[in-house]
Amino acid sequence: xxxxxxxxxxxxxxxxxxxxxxxxxxxxxxxxxxxxxxxxxxxxxxxxxxxxxxxxxxxxxxxxxxxxxxxxxxxxxxxxxxxxxxxxxxxxxxxxxxxxxxxxxxxxxxxxxxxxxxxxxxxxxxxxxxxxxxxxxxxxxxxxxxxxxxxxxxxxxxxxxxxxxxxxxxxxxxxxxxxxxxxxxxxxxxxxxxxxxxxxxxxxxxxxxxxxxxxxxxxxxxxxxxxxxxxxxxxxxxxxxxxxxxxxxxxxxxxxxxxxxxxxxxxxxxxxxxxxxxxxxxxxxxxxxxxxxxxxxxxxxxxxxxxxxxxxxxxxxxxxxxxxxxxxxxxxxxxxxxxxxxxxxxxxxxxxxxxxxxxxxxxxxxxxxxxxxxxxxxxxxxxxxxxxxxxxxxxxxxxxxxxxxxxxxxxxxxxxxxxxxxxxxxxxxxxxxxxxxxxxxxxxxxxxxxxxxxxxxxxxxxxxxxxxxxxxxxxxxxxxxxxxxxxxxxxxxxxxxxxxxxxxxxxxxxxxxxxxxxxxxxxxxxxxxxxxxxxxxxxxxxxxxxxxxxxxxxxxxxxxxxxxxxxxxxxxxxxxxxxxxxxxxxxxxxxxxxxxxxxxxxxxxxxxxxxxxxxxxxxxxxxxxxxxxxxxxxxxxxxxxxxxxxxxxxxxxxxxxxxxxxxxxxxxxxxxxxxxxxxxxxxxxxxxxxxxxxxxxxxxxxxxxxxxxxxxxxxxxxxxxxxxxxxxxxxxxxxxxxxxxxxxxxxxxxxxxxxxxxxxxxxxxxxxxxxxxxxxxxxxxxxxxxxxxxxxxxxxxxxxxxxxxxxxxxxxxxxxxxxxxxxxxxxxxxxxxxxxxxxxxxxxxxxxxxxxxxxxxx
Amino acid sequence: xxxxxxxxxxxxxxxxxxxxxxxxxxxxxxxxxxxxxxxxxxxxxxxxxxxxxxxxxxxxxxxxxxxxxxxxxxxxxxxxxxxxxxxxxxxxxxxxxxxxxxxxxxxxxxxxxxxxxxxxxxxxxxx
Numbered sequence: 003x004x005x006x007x008x009x010x011x012x013x014x015x016x017x018x019x020x021x022x023x024x025x026x027x028x029x030x031x032x033x034x035x036x037x038x039x040x041x042x043x044x045x046x047x048x049x050x051x052x053x054x055x056x057x058x059x060x061x062x063x064x065x066x067x068x069x070x071x072x073x074x075x076x077x078x079x080x081x082x083x084x085x086x087x088x089x090x091x092x093x094x095x096x097x098x099x100x101x102x103x104x105x106x107x108x109x110x111x112x113x114x115x116x117x118x119x120x121x122x123x124x125x126x127x128x129x130x131x132x133x134x135x136x137x138x139x140x141x142x143x144x145x146x147x148x149x150x151x152x153x154x155x156x157x158x159x160x161x162x163x164x165x166x167x168x169x170x171x172x173x174x175x176x177x178x179x180x181x182x183x184x185x186x187x188x189x190x191x192x193x194x195x196x197x198x199x200x201x202x203x204x205x206x207x208x209x210x211x212x213x214x215x216x217x218x219x220x221x222x223x224x225x226x227x228x229x230x231x232x233x234x235x236x237x238x239x240x241x242x243x244x245x246x247x248x249x250x251x252x253x254x255x256x257x258x259x260x261x262x263x264x265x266x267x268x269x270x271x272x273x274x275x276x277x278x279x280x281x282x283x284x285x286x287x288x289x290x291x292x293x294x295x296x297x298x299x300x301x302x303x304x305x306x307x308x309x310x311x312x313x314x315x316x317x318x319x320x321x322x323x324x325x326x327x328x329x330x331x332x333x334x335x336x337x338x339x340x341x342x343x344x345x346x347x348x349x350x351x352x353x354x355x356x357x358x359x360x361x362x363x364x365x366x367x368x369x370x371x372x373x374x375x376x377x378x379x380x381x382x383x384x385x386x387x388x389x390x391x392x393x394x395x396x397x398x399x400x401x402x403x404x405x406x407x408x409x410x411x412x413x414x415x416x417x418x419x420x421x422x423x424x425x426x427x428x429x430x431x432x433x434x435x436x437x438x439x440x441x442x443x444x445x446x447x448x449x450x451x452x453x454x455x456x457x458x459x460x461x462x463x464x465x466x467x468x469x470x471x472x473x474x475x476x477x478x479x480x481x482x483x484x485x486x487x488x489x490x491x492x493x494x495x496x497x498x499x500x501x502x503x504x505x506x507x508x509x510x511x512x513x514x515x516x517x518x519x520x521x522x523x524x525x526x527x528x529x530x531x532x533x534x535x536x537x538x539x540x541x542x543x544x545x546x547x548x549x550x551x552x553x554x555x556x557x558x559x560x561x562x563x564x565x566x567x568x569x570x571x572x573x574x575x576x577x578x579x580x581x582x583x584x585x586x587x588x589x590x591x592x593x594x595x596x597x598x599x600x601x602x603x604x605x606x607x608x609x610x611x612x613x614x615x616x617x618x619x620x621x622x623x624x625x626x627x628x629x630x631x632x633x634x635x636x637x638x639x640x641x642x643x644x645x646x647x648x649x650x651x652x653x654x655x656x657x658x659x660x661x662x663x664x665x666x667x668x669x670x671x672x673x674x675x676x677x678x679x680x681x682x683x684x685x686x687x688x689x690x691x692x693x694x695x696x697x698x699x700x701x702x703x704x705x706x707x708x709x710x711x712x713x714x715x716x717x718x719x720x721x722x723x724x725x726x727x728x729x730x731x732x733x734x735x736x737x738x739x740x741x742x743x744x745x746x747x748x749x750x751x752x753x754x755x756x757x758x759x760x761x762x763x764x765x766x767x768x769x770x771x772x773x774x775x776x777x778x779x780x781x782x783x784x785x786x787x788x789x790x791x792x793x794x795x796x797x798x799x800x801x802x803x804x805x806x807x808x809x810x811x812x813x814x815x816x817x818x819x820x821x822x823x824x825x826x827x828x829x830x831x832x833x834x835x836x837x838x839x840x841x842x843x844x845x846x847x848x849x850x851x852x853x854x855x856x857x858x859x860x
Numbered sequence: 861x862x863x864x865x866x867x868x869x870x871x872x873x874x875x876x877x878x879x880x881x882x883x884x885x886x887x888x889x890x891x892x893x894x895x896x897x898x899x900x901x902x903x904x905x906x907x908x909x910x911x912x913x914x915x916x917x918x919x920x921x922x923x924x925x926x927x928x929x930x931x932x933x934x935x936x937x938x939x940x941x942x943x944x945x946x947x948x949x950x951x952x953x954x955x956x957x958x959x960x961x962x963x964x965x966x967x968x969x970x971x972x973x974x975x976x977x978x979x980x981x982x983x984x985x986x987x
Binding site for chain 2: 596599600601602603604605606607608609610611612614615618620621627630631634637638
């Protein structure tokens, strides 16, 4: 052979369907000690094309049978050395020779002999002289019969191997087991020295997956030998060379290579490491294993001794088995894919955060994943087979609202397929939790299965609750809190905003916020928006806003940007606080500072000027002008002193730095002392002072009450015309009587009669009080001033302070003292008729009446 | 000719001291009034060279009196200087915005007062 491969024998598998024999392929052994007979038979058979071999004795015949392996034996019954019948007896123990057809040659037709011959195992007989036609017909018939028998035998054995391999494929899911069984069966059946299955890796290498050998040819050291030869037919070639009658599904057929001595020599010279040389291959059968039109690997059998070992039948068998192995490979792949996807599904099921629960039609739990275990606290073993209702209790409203009878058997739980619903879950420890539930329905082998997906939404509930809490804080805040888009459209509006601006939410949400902004403040808002857009955070400022009724309100605004998910400014939140009161307080404070400043600087001006006139000699101190100047300086200094004293006194009283030191004192005594102190001033103004003292011991700070009395008397004297009278009276009355008196005063129709109660309101006290009244016949106080005269620097007429020596703090001090004693102070007046100043002092339970005193007349 | 000033101030002490100071130190003749309306009447009758007007007065205060003086054809050209004890710069500015000639803050030294009046009214020192 010139090439490595003897292409002549590599062809399609043997699929011959006719049973005529090929005489040239048939070897006939002629056994006869008679040369004539041998010659006659040779002359008859040779022309027919049969191969002939001869034996002259029975012994020689037995040798020939074993070595030449004839297809048919023509045996002379009458042999000189061993009887023909005896030869047959020698053949029968050998299983190979047992089936060899033997035709007897006999000279007579002795029926007894014939019977013996047939009994010994002969298939037929020929009688001498030989009839040519009969001889040829019988030889042909028996050869054909033999061939059929051989074929049937081989086919049976083949089928047996094939079915064993198929069984292995069915039995084993593991490919390695299938392959190993296959190679072992084939080694035996093919009488091979080595059978293996290799898998193609990246060309030209392959991996041996299964290998078996006879003891004489143990496995070669390196198993990963290159099993792809340079001339390896590609799959395309396999396809194109495939015979049309190839079995369906077999896309590549087996090939048979035979390696002669010569080519082995060449192979060793050129490719010392060649496979054939190293593996000592004489004949190789290889069948491709093709999966999905791709060469997956090879099924290979080696004979290391006999070049002529196999033929078309083996080729055909190998092809069939390779096709089965392709199925096994495919099956294994599918199985692995299935296992993989199963593992993946199982992993998903197990690791899901959600509870995934399957129930059957009886609503018994059949599947319970780790998520479910985690959420409910049951293990799979605990809950399997239990009813679903153990985990879920329905919310009646949901059931009524969403149950669709007939949709599924789960509607008893208020569930319908596909919807996400909020139900109440129940854990193993009995605690309940809000759950979001949906389910889907499957039908597996005619059985309904419901898969329930359940999520614990407790946290979401908490988030919602805290959102609601926040919303409440906003809604009920005293401040106006609202939000708007960047172009000013109002989005939300809380109750504080309703109170502050007068618009209800319905009236303003969706409308422009411009209606809240006075025209002159529009620019301010635009500038603010620009700053916020440029990324500045909250802006605080004070401004003016317009109410629904058109009035303006001073507000402190905090404007903050509202960010969207992309962190860009999408809107504004605005907190507005009414600062009208603060503004009023600030104005009052400013006014107070101005007044104090004025009141201090005015006498200082006089003092400074006077001293300068005298010190520079512009005016001589001893002159009349000098005396006048000194007098002005002195009175200014007096006034300054009083002012400073009063300011400090009031500040100490109001800040609580001076404590009222209350002891039991007789009110009458204090009244008399006050009158006594004011007597001289009254006389100077030609005012008559009357007093009606009330002898009662009260808990009070005597010096402070004396201060109140002299202040009120001093005021009365100052504002009374000469010749009029001022009266100081005290009476004890019930709280009720006092309140009645207050109401009586307050209800008088004249506008000037408005009485004012300051400090603690005119409470219906449980205790009696002493009411002290200072009345004058002066010019009176306008109604609109009755309230404010008790404030600092709130004289009826600012010039009073200059003319009458008051500084505007006396009544404020009185009020503070009376309030600290737990009393009230107020005034009542009629213009040009006179004024009454009232104050009360509470009568303590241990108050003791003092000695009665008679009114002291002027 | 001797300058004649009208001083309108409700505080009698300050009124008298300023009058004495200006008469003695500057030699000006000083007319006085204790209230806005009284000052208005004197101003119309006497047509002084300048008016010193206290800001804080009852009834008609300094600014209101100034408005009346401005409204009267006889007195509208008379320069007015306001006397104030209020120190706030904001308040001073709002007074200046009325159109007055100047402001003198209480308390003050006599020479400084005279110099300030001269400066504000552009009066040279008389011999």
